[in-house]
Amino acid sequence: MTGWLRKLLGGSSKRDVPLGEIRRSFDEAAGDEEHFPSTIDPRIYHVQLLLDTFGDLNHRRVLDVGSGKGRFDRIFLERYPQANIVAFDLSEAMLRFVPKAIHTCSGTMTHLPFATAAFDCVYATESLEHAVHIDVAVAEMCRVLKPGGRLVIIDKNAEHWGKLKTPEWERWFQREELEKLLRRDCRDATSRFISYWEDVEPDGMFLAWLAQK
């Protein structure tokens, strides 16, 4: 369908970027340690929020959706050595950086290769923004979560769109937009602004969505 016709029909005029193209782009970026680091300072609030929300992870199943190099997972495993953590990502090149003690699995978050209710905790940090079919990805994250399990999405605020250079498929989110998608399957869904440091007032760029199934 041509762009002008799609516009007339009310759809998006954006090109529907094939998944293979997105995967290739992240495979190529895997060597860029500056922009895609394999570690994160454990004091950063994003880490603290996940730890506080999930609690004791020993003997629990945790899914990191769009894990990249598993920088959050490393910290979780250090803190909770009996946790069963799966780093899931589209890019196998990214997954090669994940420590051996963490399980890895490649594929797309719009079709998670896991059983329904397989995980106690599910989270996605700055990865949902790349999923293109956002509603499907959120439904998949909720599907693989156990009843009572907790889900956290950390991503960027649509109100700040344009402040960073982004690939053409990337999307940022309104608070209510993701809350609404989460409420289809979860009984609680809230969101809040966060910053890297707990004592620094959030500038509105990052949001955390928290839900319980």
Ligand SMILES: C[S@@+](CC[C@H](N)C(=O)[O-])C[C@H]1O[C@@H](n2cnc3c(N)ncnc32)[C@H](O)[C@@H]1O
């Ligand atoms: C900006 S990185 C964030 C990585 C990691 N969550 C972190 O915070 O370090 C985005 C990641 O999402 C992955 N990704 C993009 N689209 C995906 C999809 N459809 N399914 C699974 N992972 C995807 C990319 O390969 C990339 O590793």
